[in-house]
Amino acid sequence: MNKVILVGRLTRDPEVKTTQSQVEVCSFTVAVDRRFKTASGERQSDFINCVAWRQQAKLLGQYFQKGHRIGIIGSLQSRSYDDKDGKKVYVTEVTVDEIEFLESRKDGASSVSDDRSYSAPAPMSSNAGSDSVFMPTMDDDTALPFDL
Numbered sequence: 769m770n771k772v773i774l775v776g777r778l779t780r781d782p783e784v785k786t787t788q789s790q791v792e793v794c795s796f797t798v799a800v801d802r803r804f805k806t807a808s809g810e811r812q813s814d815f816i817n818c819v820a821w822r823q824q825a826k827l828l829g830q831y832f833q834k835g836h837r838i839g840i841i842g843s844l845q846s847r848s849y850d851d852k853d854g855k856k857v858y859v860t861e862v863t864v865d866e867i868e869f870l871e872s873r874k875d876g877a878s879s880v881s882d883d884r885s886y887s888a889p890a891p892m893s894s895n896a897g898s899d900s901v902f903m904p905t906m907d908d909d910t911a912l913p914f915d916l
Contacts, residue, residue, distance in 0.1 A: 770843040772862050774816060775870065776800035778836050782820075784829035794825035798838060818842070820864035828867065839868035 776798040784794045799813045806812060818840060820828055832838060842864040851857050 772840070772842050772844050774798055774800050774818075774838075774840040774842075774862065776813075776816070776838065778832055778834050778838060779815060781834050782825075782828040782832050784825050792822055792825040792829075794820045794828045796820075796828065796832075798840065817859070817861040818864055819861050820867065824864055824867055831869070837870040839870050840864055841866040 779797040779799050782794045782796040784792055786792055796818055798816050798818055800816055802812045802814065840862060842862045844860065845863045846858065846860045848856055848858045
């Protein structure tokens with residue numbers, strides 16, 4: 769199984785190009801915060817290169833900008849090519865299958881031209897602290913975590 773789920777912010781405006789066969793392709797980078805802070809209390813981020821094709825490429829170019837919060841579902845892909853000096857370059861990137869708006873227009877993050885509002889569901893929280901794994905609260909000792 770090859771599945772990647774990312775939530776982060778765009779580090780630059782999405783760059784949409786058209787291939788020789790007239791297919792739109794969009795490349796962009798998403799900054800994803802790591803779960804834990806460093807010893808000095810700072811939060812680090814990973815910068816993940818992504819590529820989207822066709823309709824999603826158009827959508828990204830039209831509605832997303834640097835700093836917008838985005839959710840991505842896709843797959844990890846590795847490829848290589850020879851640069852202009854003949855040196856082999858290896859690239860690992862996420863090929864996008866689905867994208868989600870994670871901020872509403874009133875948050876100043878989307879310029880969608882209709883009246884739809886795109887927002888993320890409220891995050892799940894834990895009673896044990898912000899850096900711990902989410903564990904559901906049990907009402908009694910006999911309940912299983914997946915009981916409804």
